[in-house]
Amino acid sequence: MIGGLRRALPPFRFDRQGRRLWKDLAMSVAALLCVVIALVPLGSILVEAGARGLAAIRPSLFLLDTRDGGIGNAIQGTLILVALASGIALPVGILTGIYLSEFGKSRVGDAVRFFVDIMTQIPSIVVGIFAYSVISTIMIPFVARTSEEALRLVPVSTREAALALGIPRHRAILRVVLPSGGSGLLTGALLGVARVAGETAPLLVTAFGSLYGFAGLNQPVESLPHTIYTFALSPSSAENQAAWGASLILVLMMLLISISSRVIVHLRSVRE
Amino acid sequence: MQISEVVRGRFRNIRRGALGDTLFQWLTSLVAIGVVALLGVIAVVLLIAASASIQTFGPSFLTGMTWDSVADVYGAVPFVSGTLVTSALALLIGVPISLGVAIFLSELAPAKVRVPLTYVVELLAAVPSVVYGLWGIFVLAPAMANVIEPGLQGVLGFLPIFQGTPRGADKFAAGVILAIMIIPTISAVSREALRAVPQSQREAALSLGATRWESTRLAVLRYARAGIFGAIVLGLGRAVGETMAVTMMIGNWNGVSLSLLDPGQTIASLIANNFGEGGPVSLQKSALIELGLVLMLMSLVINVFARLMVSRVLRRGEGGAE
Amino acid sequence: MAAKIEIKGLSAWYGSKKAILDITMDFAEHDVTAIIGPSGCGKSTLIRCLNRMHETIPKARAEGSVRLDGEDIYELPAVSVRRRIGMVFQKANPFPTMSIYDNVAAGLRLNGERNRDTLDAAVLKSLQSAALWDEVKDSLDKSGASLSGGQQQRLCIARALAVEPEVLLMDEPCSALDPIATAKIEDLIFDLKRQYTVVIVTHNMQQAARVADKTAFLYLGKLIEFNATRDLFERPGQELTEKYITGRFG
Numbered sequence: 001m002i003g004g005l006r007r008a009l010p011p012f013r014f015d016r017q018g019r020r021l022w023k024d025l026a027m028s029v030a031a032l033l034c035v036v037i038a039l040v041p042l043g044s045i046l047v048e049a050g051a052r053g054l055a056a057i058r059p060s061l062f063l064l065d066t067r068d069g070g071i072g073n074a075i076q077g078t079l080i081l082v083a084l085a086s087g088i089a090l091p092v093g094i095l096t097g098i099y100l101s102e103f104g105k106s107r108v109g110d111a112v113r114f115f116v117d118i119m120t121q122i123p124s125i126v127v128g129i130f131a132y133s134v135i136s137t138i139m140i141p142f143v144a145r146t147s148e149e150a151l152r153l154v155p156v157s158t159r160e161a162a163l164a165l166g167i168p169r170h171r172a173i174l175r176v177v178l179p180s181g182g183s184g185l186l187t188g189a190l191l192g193v194a195r196v197a198g199e200t201a202p203l204l205v206t207a208f209g210s211l212y213g214f215a216g217l218n219q220p221v222e223s224l225p226h227t228i229y230t231f232a233l234s235p236s237s238a239e240n241q242a243a244w245g246a247s248l249i250l251v252l253m254m255l256l257i258s259i260s261s262r263v264i265v266h267l268r269s270v271r272e
Numbered sequence: 273m274q275i276s277e278v279v280r281g282r283f284r285n286i287r288r289g290a291l292g293d294t295l296f297q298w299l300t301s302l303v304a305i306g307v308v309a310l311l312g313v314i315a316v317v318l319l320i321a322a323s324a325s326i327q328t329f330g331p332s333f334l335t336g337m338t339w340d341s342v343a344d345v346y347g348a349v350p351f352v353s354g355t356l357v358t359s360a361l362a363l364l365i366g367v368p369i370s371l372g373v374a375i376f377l378s379e380l381a382p383a384k385v386r387v388p389l390t391y392v393v394e395l396l397a398a399v400p401s402v403v404y405g406l407w408g409i410f411v412l413a414p415a416m417a418n419v420i421e422p423g424l425q426g427v428l429g430f431l432p433i434f435q436g437t438p439r440g441a442d443k444f445a446a447g448v449i450l451a452i453m454i455i456p457t458i459s460a461v462s463r464e465a466l467r468a469v470p471q472s473q474r475e476a477a478l479s480l481g482a483t484r485w486e487s488t489r490l491a492v493l494r495y496a497r498a499g500i501f502g503a504i505v506l507g508l509g510r511a512v513g514e515t516m517a518v519t520m521m522i523g524n525w526n527g528v529s530l531s532l533l534d535p536g537q538t539i540a541s542l543i544a545n546n547f548g549e550g551g552p553v554s555l556q557k558s559a560l561i562e563l564g565l566v567l568m569l570m571s572l573v574i575n576v577f578a579r580l581m582v583s584r585v586l587r588r589g590e591g592g593a594e
Numbered sequence: 595m596a597a598k599i600e601i602k603g604l605s606a607w608y609g610s611k612k613a614i615l616d617i618t619m620d621f622a623e624h625d626v627t628a629i630i631g632p633s634g635c636g637k638s639t640l641i642r643c644l645n646r647m648h649e650t651i652p653k654a655r656a657e658g659s660v661r662l663d664g665e666d667i668y669e670l671p672a673v674s675v676r677r678r679i680g681m682v683f684q685k686a687n688p689f690p691t692m693s694i695y696d697n698v699a700a701g702l703r704l705n706g707e708r709n710r711d712t713l714d715a716a717v718l719k720s721l722q723s724a725a726l727w728d729e730v731k732d733s734l735d736k737s738g739a740s741l742s743g744g745q746q747q748r749l750c751i752a753r754a755l756a757v758e759p760e761v762l763l764m765d766e767p768c769s770a771l772d773p774i775a776t777a778k779i780e781d782l783i784f785d786l787k788r789q790y791t792v793v794i795v796t797h798n799m800q801q802a803a804r805v806a807d808k809t810a811f812l813y814l815g816k817l818i819e820f821n822a823t824r825d826l827f828e829r830p831g832q833e834l835t836e837k838y839i840t841g842r843f844g
Contacts (some may be wrong), residue, residue: 092303225402472683
C-alpha cells in the first residue's frame with residue numbers, strides 16, 4: 001500500500017526537479033477537482049430531474065391540460081411548435097447551408113456567413129420581442145451553419161467525380177453532395193429541433209402560453225418549457241411537482257435526440 | 273444526320289444543365305440573402321417599436337437609474353449593470369472550472385473515463401435553460417441561502433459586495449447558475465480545441481523533458497489559445513442573453529446596488545417579466561424593446577470583438593509567415 | 595568503447611499488438627547508429643522506448659531493461675530521462691506560437707534557466723551546432739512556423755541540443771525533406787557525433803551507409819543483424835539482411 005503510493009508520488013525532494021514533478025501532480029489533481037466541482041451541480045440536475053420527475057409521472061400528468069395541473073396540452077403544443085418551426089427552418093436553413101458551402105466563396109458569401117453567425121448568437125429573447133411566429137428564426141441560422149459545415153466535409157473529389165461525369169452542378173449537389181453529407185445534415189437538423197424544443201424565452205415575452213389544447217395556428221399554444229416555468233413559480237406544490245415531471249420529459253426528449261444523432265454519426269463512420 | 277442529332281441533343285442537355293445551374297444558384301442565393309434580410313427586418317421592426325422610448329428619453333435612457341412604470345420614466349443602468357455583473361461572475365467562476373474539465377478530458381483522463389464523461393458534458397450543454405432554472409429554484413436557492421452565502425459572508429463579509437441578507441435569489445445566485453450553465457459549453461468547445469492540437473506538439477515538449485503539465489501549458493494551451501478564447505466568448509454570449517434560469521434566480525428587483533447578495537435584474541429577465549404586461553402599445557413596452565436592442569448590440573459587440581481577437585491571435589501565431 | 599545505452603530483452607506492445615520483440619543491443623558513446631528496416635518493423639518503437647516516449651501513447655507498454663550509463667531508465671523519472679536523451683521527430687514540430695529564439699530556449703526555461711545571458715549563449719551555440727544560425731540570426735523573433743521545412747527540422751534539432759542531452763535520437767528526420775535539406779542534416783549528424791551519441795532511424799539505406807558507424811537491421815520487430823555499417827552492407831551475415839539491402843523486399 002505504502003509502496004504503491006510511493007511509486008505513484010514524485011520523490012520527496014524539493015530541488016528544482018522535485019518541485020516540477022510535484023507541480024505536475026498538483027495540476028493534475030486540480031483538473032480532476034474541476035471535473036468534480038463541475039459534475040456536482042450538473043449531476044444533481046440530472047438526478048433531481050430524474051427522481052422528482054419520475055415521482056410526478058402518472059397517467060393523469062399526460063391526460064390533463066395545464067389548467068388542471070397536467071402537461072398534455074404542453075406536450076402537444078411543443079410537438080406542433082417543433083413541427084412548424086422545422087417545416088420552415090429546415091428547408092430555408094439547408095438551402096442557405098448549400099449556398100454557403102457551394103457558392104459561398106465570394107464577398108457576398110462571406111458577408112452572409114458573418115451575419116448568419118451573428119444571428120446564431122442573438123439572445124433568443126430579443127427574437128421573441130420581434131414576433132413569436134418566427135420561432136424558426138432561432139432555428140434557421142443554426143441549421144444553416146451546421147449544414148454548411150456538414151456539406152464542406154464532403155470531399156472535393158466526390159464533387160469532381162460527379163462533375164467529371166458531365167452532370168450539371170445543381171444535380172451534382174442535390175444527388176451526390178447532399179446525400180454524402182446527409183448524416184451531418186440530419187444531425188444538425190436534430191440539434192436545431194432540440195434547441196427549439198427547449199426554447200422558452202421568446203414564448204414568454206409574447207404571453208404565448210395557454211391553459212388549453214391546440215386551437216388553431218392563430219391561437220396561443222402551450223409548450224413544455226413554458227409549462228415548467230409557470231408551474232415552477234406556482235405556489236401549488238402539486239404544480240411544482242408537475243414541473244419536475246415536465247422537465248424529465250423535456251430532458252428525455254433531448255437525450256433521445258442526442259442519442260439518435262450519435263447513432264447516425266456512428267452508422268456513417270461504420271459504413272465508410 | 274444521326275450524329276448531329278445526338279450532338280444537338282447533348283447540347284440541349286448541357287444547356288438545360290447550365291440553366292438549371294443558374295437557377296439553382298439564384299435560388300440558394302436568394303434564400304441565403306433572405307435569411308440575412310430577416311436580421312435587418314428584425315432590427316428595423318425593433319427600432320420602430322422602440323422609437324417612442326428613444327424619442328422620449330434620448331441618450332439619457334442609457335444613464336437612467338430608475339425604472340418606474342407609475343411615473344413612466346425608464347432607464348437602462350440597473351439592467352445593463354445587472355447583465356454585466358452576472359455575466360462577469362459567471363465567467364469568473366465558470367472559466368477556470370471549464371478549462372480544468374477540458375484539460376482533464378483532453379490530456380489526462382484514461383480513455384475509459386474520457387468517452388462517457390465527454391458525452392455527459394456535451395449532453396448537459398443541451399439541457400434547456402428552464403430545467404436549470406427549475407433546479408435553481410428548488411435545489412440551488414435553498415443551498416445558497418442556508419449554506420453557501422452565509423459561508424461566504426463569514427469569510428468575505430467585510431467586502432461591500434457581500435453585504436445584506438442571504439436569500440438565495442440574488443445576483444450572486446444568478447451568476448452561479450449562469451456559471452453552471454456555461455461550463456458544459458465552454459468545456460466542450462475548449463476540449464475540441466485541445467484535441468485539435470497535433471500529438472507532435474505534445475511530443476516535442478515531452479521530449480525536452482517537460483512534465484505532462486508543462487507540456488500542456490507550453491505546447492497544448494498555447495497552440496489552442498484562439499479556440500479556447502472562442503469557447504469563452506461563446507459562453508459569455510450565452511450568459512449575456514440567457515433568460516429563463518436567470519429570471520428564476522435573480523430576485524427581480526429593478527434597482528441598482530453594489531452587493532451581489534441583493535436581488536437585481538438583467539435585461540433579459542426584465543423583458544421576460546414585464547413584456548406580457550400592459551397594452552400592446554405603451555411607453556414601457558417601447559422602453560423594453562429599446563433595452564432588447566441594447567442587448568442585441570451587446571451580443572453583437574462581443575461577437576465582433578471576439579472575431580477580431582481570434583483572427584489577430586491566429587495571425588500572430590503564424591508569425592512572420594509572409 | 596564504453597556502451598552508452600545497453601538494451602536487454604526489450605519488448606514493446608501497442609495494446610495487444612506486439613511491436614518489438616526481445617531486442618538486446620548496445621549503443622557505443624560517440625557513435626552514430628542507424629536502424630533500418632521496412633516500414634512497420636518497429637524501428638520507431640525501438641527508439642521511442644529509449645527515452646520513454648513510447649509510454650506516452652495510450653495502451654502502449656514496454657518490458658525489459660534499458661540502461662543509460664548503467665542506470666535503468668525505467669527506474670528514473672521519465673522527465674529526467676528525456677532531458678538526457680533528446681529526440682528529433684519524423685515531421686518537424688516547432689512550437690508555432692513561439693519565436694525561433696523561444697523555441698530553442700524552451701527546454702532550458704523548463705529547467706528553470708532565467709538568466710538572459712546564459713539563454714542567449716545557449717541559443718547561439720545550439721543554432722550554430724544545428725547549422726541554422728547564419729540563416730536565422732536576423733529573424734530570431736519570427737515564429738518557428740515561418741521557416742522552411744528543412745529549416746524547421748534543424749530548428750527542432752537545435753531545440754533538442756539546447757538542453758545539452760547526452761544522446762540524440764532521430765526518428766526519420768529527413769523523410770519529409772528535399773535532397774538539399776537532407777544533405778545539410780546528414781552533414782550535421784556527422785558533426786554532432788563528436789559530442790553526442792546519435793541513434794537515427796531511417797528507411798533510406800544510402801543514408802545509413804553515409805552517416806552511420808554501425809547499423810542495425812530490424813524485421814517484424816526482431817533484431818536480425820547489428821554490425822559495423824560497412825560490414826553489414828558489404829558482407830551481410832543473414833539472408834534476410836542481404837535480401838533487404840539488395841532491394842528484393844522492403
